[in-house]
Amino acid sequence: MKQLVIASRESALAMWQAEHIQARLQALYPGLSVSILGMTTQGDQILDKTLSKIGGKGLFVKELEVALQEGRADLAVHSMKDVPMNLPDGFELAAICTREDPRDAFVSNRYAALADLPDGAVVGTSSLRRESQLRARYPHLTIRPLRGNVQTRLRKLDDGEFDAIILAAAGLKRLGLSERIRIELAPQESLPAVGQGALGIEILEGRAELAALLAPLNDAVTAACVRAERAMSRALNGSCQVPLGGYAVQRGDMLTLNGFVASVDGQTFLTARADAPARYADALGRAVAKQLLDKGADDIIAALDL
Numbered sequence: 001m002k003q004l005v006i007a008s009r010e011s012a013l014a015m016w017q018a019e020h021i022q023a024r025l026q027a028l029y030p031g032l033s034v035s036i037l038g039m040t041t042q043g044d045q046i047l048d049k050t051l052s053k054i055g056g057k058g059l060f061v062k063e064l065e066v067a068l069q070e071g072r073a074d075l076a077v078h079s080m081k082d083v084p085m086n087l088p089d090g091f092e093l094a095a096i097c098t099r100e101d102p103r104d105a106f107v108s109n110r111y112a113a114l115a116d117l118p119d120g121a122v123v124g125t126s127s128l129r130r131e132s133q134l135r136a137r138y139p140h141l142t143i144r145p146l147r148g149n150v151q152t153r154l155r156k157l158d159d160g161e162f163d164a165i166i167l168a169a170a171g172l173k174r175l176g177l178s179e180r181i182r183i184e185l186a187p188q189e190s191l192p193a194v195g196q197g198a199l200g201i202e203i204l205e206g207r208a209e210l211a212a213l214l215a216p217l218n219d220a221v222t223a224a225c226v227r228a229e230r231a232m233s234r235a236l237n238g239s240c241q242v243p244l245g246g247y248a249v250q251r252g253d254m255l256t257l258n259g260f261v262a263s264v265d266g267q268t269f270l271t272a273r274a275d276a277p278a279r280y281a282d283a284l285g286r287a288v289a290k291q292l293l294d295k296g297a298d299d300i301i302a303a304l305d306l
């Protein structure tokens with residue numbers, strides 16, 4: 001293989017991620033030419049509705065998959081957080097790269113931390129996961145929807161529409177915007193989204209030579225963690241239409257997975273946790289999902305009116 005084309009969304013964050021993978025590939029294979037094909041997805045275009053209402057994560061990856069299918073690109077770089085739990089037939093993840101900071105970040109021009117926000121302060125987020133956790137811990141806050149790419153969200157904060165917003169720390173750091181982070185939220189305070197902070201590389205199934213070329217970009221620890229998180233979410237039928245979070249860490253050979261499912265108002269809040277050797281990542285994810293279901297997660301999900 002002499003040249004590769006990376007399909008990417010055109011947002012600054014997506015382009016940073018594509019360029020990061022481009023640079024890693026060029027460092028690994030100096031003779032290889034790697035270019036980036038930027039494209040807009042429906043998820044980028046429809047900004048007046050929350051993601052959960054317009055059909056969720058698939059909207060950010062569909063156009064990229066079409067480019068792979070039509071041979072216009074060889075690989076697509078995604079934030080794993082945006083990748084649906086079940087890939088369409090004919091696609092596979094060739095690599096999951098080393099995870100960046102997985103935490104959510106508190107961003108505000110006036111307040112140093114969530115606990116400093118006064119009664120009725122307005123916090124922007126369109127993530128049901130972030131909303132349910134905020135409502136559970138800080139019922140006195142007002143949560144308002146906030147969509148758009150990272151820069152758009154920061155501009156809305158700066159325009160005074162919100163007292164604070166919550167964003168993924170990874171996105172801010174990648175864009176050189178770490179100074180906007182007032183404080184990072186510990187996983188116990190805001191459990192990250194499944195796959196948050198990790199990049200994934202998607203290709204057409206059956207391209208063995210391409211898969212082998214991309215294999216060195218895979219990070220085994222991140223891959224095991226993300227596999228456990230995604231297995232949990234899949235078993236819960238999770239999407240961004242369900243307020244759920246899942247976050248795994250690996251110490252030695254042992255994975256620990258924490259998960260939660262909550263009602264959007266944060267009134268019902270179910271948590272679960274389990275450990276297993278990394279080679280049982282999928283089973284670990286299913287076991288945590290089972291705990292959550294046994295505690296009544298299916299009632300919460302059924303009541304969501306999807």
Ligand SMILES: NCc1[nH]cc(CCC(=O)O)c1CC(=O)O
Binds near residue numbers: 169
């Ligand atoms: N939902 C959009 C999205 N997808 C991935 C990231 C951040 C980067 C990552 O998690 O790898 C973001 C922005 C955010 O949630 O603030």
